[in-house]
Amino acid sequence: MTTPLLNDLIKALTALPGIGPKSAQRIAFNLLERNRDAARRLSKVLDEAMTRIGQCTLCRTFSEAPLCQLCASTNRDPAVLCVVETPVDVLSIEQSASFRGRYYVLMGRLSPIDGITPETLGLPALERRLAEGEVKEMIVATGTTMEGEATAHYLRQMARRAGVTPTRIAYGVPVGGELEYVDGTTLSHAISSRREY
Amino acid sequence: MTTPLLNDLIKALTALPGIGPKSAQRIAFNLLERNRDAARRLSKVLDEAMTRIGQCTLCRTFSEAPLCQLCASTNRDPAVLCVVETPVDVLSIEQSASFRGRYYVLMGRLSPIDGITPETLGLPALERRLAEGEVKEMIVATGTTMEGEATAHYLRQMARRAGVTPTRIAYGVPVGGELEYVDGTTLSHAISSRREY
Numbered sequence: 235m236t237t238p239l240l241n242d243l244i245k246a247l248t249a250l251p252g253i254g255p256k257s258a259q260r261i262a263f264n265l266l267e268r269n270r271d272a273a274r275r276l277s278k279v280l281d282e283a284m285t286r287i288g289q290c291t292l293c294r295t296f297s298e299a300p301l302c303q304l305c306a307s308t309n310r311d312p313a314v315l316c317v318v319e320t321p322v323d324v325l326s327i328e329q330s331a332s333f334r335g336r337y338y339v340l341m342g343r344l345s346p347i348d349g350i351t352p353e354t355l356g357l358p359a360l361e362r363r364l365a366e367g368e369v370k371e372m373i374v375a376t377g378t379t380m381e382g383e384a385t386a387h388y389l390r391q392m393a394r395r396a397g398v399t400p401t402r403i404a405y406g407v408p409v410g411g412e413l414e415y416v417d418g419t420t421l422s423h424a425i426s427s428r429r430e431y
Numbered sequence: 432m433t434t435p436l437l438n439d440l441i442k443a444l445t446a447l448p449g450i451g452p453k454s455a456q457r458i459a460f461n462l463l464e465r466n467r468d469a470a471r472r473l474s475k476v477l478d479e480a481m482t483r484i485g486q487c488t489l490c491r492t493f494s495e496a497p498l499c500q501l502c503a504s505t506n507r508d509p510a511v512l513c514v515v516e517t518p519v520d521v522l523s524i525e526q527s528a529s530f531r532g533r534y535y536v537l538m539g540r541l542s543p544i545d546g547i548t549p550e551t552l553g554l555p556a557l558e559r560r561l562a563e564g565e566v567k568e569m570i571v572a573t574g575t576t577m578e579g580e581a582t583a584h585y586l587r588q589m590a591r592r593a594g595v596t597p598t599r600i601a602y603g604v605p606v607g608g609e610l611e612y613v614d615g616t617t618l619s620h621a622i623s624s625r626r627e628y
Contacts, residue, residue, distance in 0.1 A: 236522065237495050243480040249469035251461045252454065262480070263519045264448045266493055267538070270481045272446035277478040283440040283459070284467045284474070296463055298434050322460045325433060341464070 240266075294356050295321045295339040304328075304337060311335045313370040317360070317389060319343050319377060327375070335373070338363075343381040344388060350381075352388065364396035371399045378405055378423075437463075491553050492518045492536040501525075501534060508532045510567040514557070514586060516540050516574060524572070532570070535560075540578040541585060547578075549585065561593035568596045575602055575620075 236244070240262060247258035265273040289295065290302035297303075304310060304324070314335030318324055324337050340355040352358065363369065372393045376382040386402060393400035406424035407416050416424075433441070437459060444455035462470040486492065487499035494500075501507060501521070511532030515521055521534050537552040549555065560566065569590045573579040583599060590597035603621035604613050613621075 237484065237493060237500070239476070239480050239484055239495055240493060242476045246469070246473040246476045249466060249473055250458050251466075252458070257449065259519070259522070261447050261449070263493075263517065265477075265481070266484055267517065269446060269448075272443070273477055273481045276443040276446055277474045277481070279436070279439045279443045280462075280470055280477070281474040283436050284462070284470045287434065287436055287463055296434060296437060296460075298436055303434070320460065320464065322456070325456070 289341075290339075293337050293339055294341055295324055295337065309334075312368050314373065315363075315369045315371070316373040316375055318375045319382065319385075323375060333373075340376070340385065343376055343379070344385040345381045355385070357388070357392065361392055361396065364393065364398050369396075369398055371401060373401050373403060375403045486538075487536075490534050490536055491538055492521055492534065506531075509565050511570065512560075512566045512568070513570040513572055515572045516579065516582075520572065530570075532568075537573070537582065540573055540576070541582040542578045552582070554585070554589065558589055558593065561590065561595050566595050568598060570598050570600060572600045 243262045244255065244258045247253055247261055248255055250258075253261070286298050287296050288298070290297040290305055291300050292305040293302060295302050295304075299306070311334050314333075315338055316327065316333060316335055317338045317340065318327070319340050319342065321339055321341075324339060327333050327337075338356075338360055340357075342350050342355055344350060344352065344355065364372065372389065374386045374389050376385045376389070390400040390402075404427070405420070406427060407413065407420060413421065440459045441452065441455045444450055444458055445452055447455075450458070483495050484493050485495070487494040487502055488497050489502040490499060492499050492501075496503070508531050511530075512535055513524065513530060513532055514535045514537065515524070516537050516539065518536055518538075521536060524530050524534075535553075535557055537554075539547050539552055541547060541549065541552065561569065569586065571583045571586050573582045573586070587597040587599075601624070602617070603624060604610065604617065610618065
C-alpha cells in the first residue's frame with residue numbers, strides 16, 4: 235500500500251550497511267514527515283561525495299585532492315610509515331593521537347582466492363617507496379584475520395628486502411579490560427606475546 | 432583528517448533518525464569503499480521522493496497521485512473510516528490484514544501548545560466528510576499519549592455531532608504477552624477495560 239516511489243526509497247535505504255527493511259521504512263517515513271530539507275541535502279552531498287572523492291596518489295586513502303592532507307603535511311615524520319587496511323583505520327589511529335608518521339592504505343588485504351593480489355593493494359608502489367630510502371621503519375597494522383596476517387607476512391619480507399625495519403602493532407588484552415571478559419584467542423595471544431618488564 | 436566533503440557526508444548522514452556520528456562514519460566509509468553505485472541510486476531516489484511525494488487529497492496520507500491507492504480502490508468499505516496519526520500506522524494496519532474500510536491520516540495529534548490545532552490536522556475536512564452521511568462508523572486509532580487521547584476525545588464529539596458511531600481500538604495486554612513482562616500502565620488499562628465473555 236506504499237507508493238511505488240516510497241517503495242523505491244525504502245529499498246534504496248537498505249543499501250546502507252546496518253539498515254534492514256524495518257529501519258529503512260522508519261527512516262523513509264520520518265524523512266518525508268519532517269525532514270525533507272535534510273534529506274535533499276543528504277541526496278546532494280551523497281552524489282557529490284561518490285563522484286568527487288578519489289584516492290590520494292601517494293598513500294591511497296580517500297581524498298578529493300591528488301594528495302591527502304596527511305601526505306601534504308610537512309609536520310609528519312617521513313621515516314615511519316604505518317600500513318593499514320582501510321581509510322577508517324587511519325582515522326582511528328589519528329584519533330588516538332599516538333602516531334606522527336605517515337600512512338599507506340592498502341584498501342583491503344591479500345586474498346588471492348578473491349582475486350586480491352599484491353598489485354590490487356598497491357604493493358609494487360609501496361616497494362618502490364621503501365627503496366627510496368626515506369622510510370626507516372614500517373609499522374604493520376593489518377588485522378589479525380588469516381588474510382591480515384598473510385598480508386603482514388608479505389609486508390615483512392618486503393621491508394627486510396629494502397632494509398627497512400618491519401614492526402607489528404601489539405595485539406593483546408585491551409587496556410582496562412578484565413581478563414574474565416577477554417576471549418580465549420586474545421588471551422592466548424597476550425600470553426604468547428608476553429615481554430619482560 | 433577526513434576530507435571536507437567526507438565530513439559533510441558524515442554530517443548529512445546523521446540527519447537520518449537513529450544514526451549517530453559513529454554509524455554515520457561507518458556508513459560513509461562503507462559506501463565509498465564498495466557501494467558507490469548504490470549510494471548514487473539512493474541519492475537520486477531520495478531527491479525524487481522528497482520532491483514528488485505529496486499527500487492524498489482525500490485521506491492526507493503520502494501519495495504521488497492526487498488520490499492514494501486505498502482511496503482510489505473500489506474494494507474498500509466506505510462505511511467504516513479509521514483515523515490514524517501517521518501514514519506508517521496505515522501500513523501497520525494494512526499489514527495486519529484486519530481492516531477493509533478506509534483511512535484518514537491526521538499527520539500528527541492535537542497539541543495547541545505546539546501550534547497543532549484541529550485545522551493543522553485537517554479536522555474541518557473530516558467533519559465535512561462525516562456530514563456527507565456515507566461513513567457509519569469511525570474507528571479512532573490515535574495513540575495513548577496525552578495528545579493522542581485528547582485527539583480521540585475531540586474526534587468522538589465530532590462523530591457524535593454527525594450521527595456517526597465512534598469506536599476506539601482496544602488497548603491492553605499484547606496477544607501472547609506474559610503478564611509478568613507487561614508494564615503497569617498497560618496492565619491497569621487492561622483490567623479497567625475488561626469485558627464479560
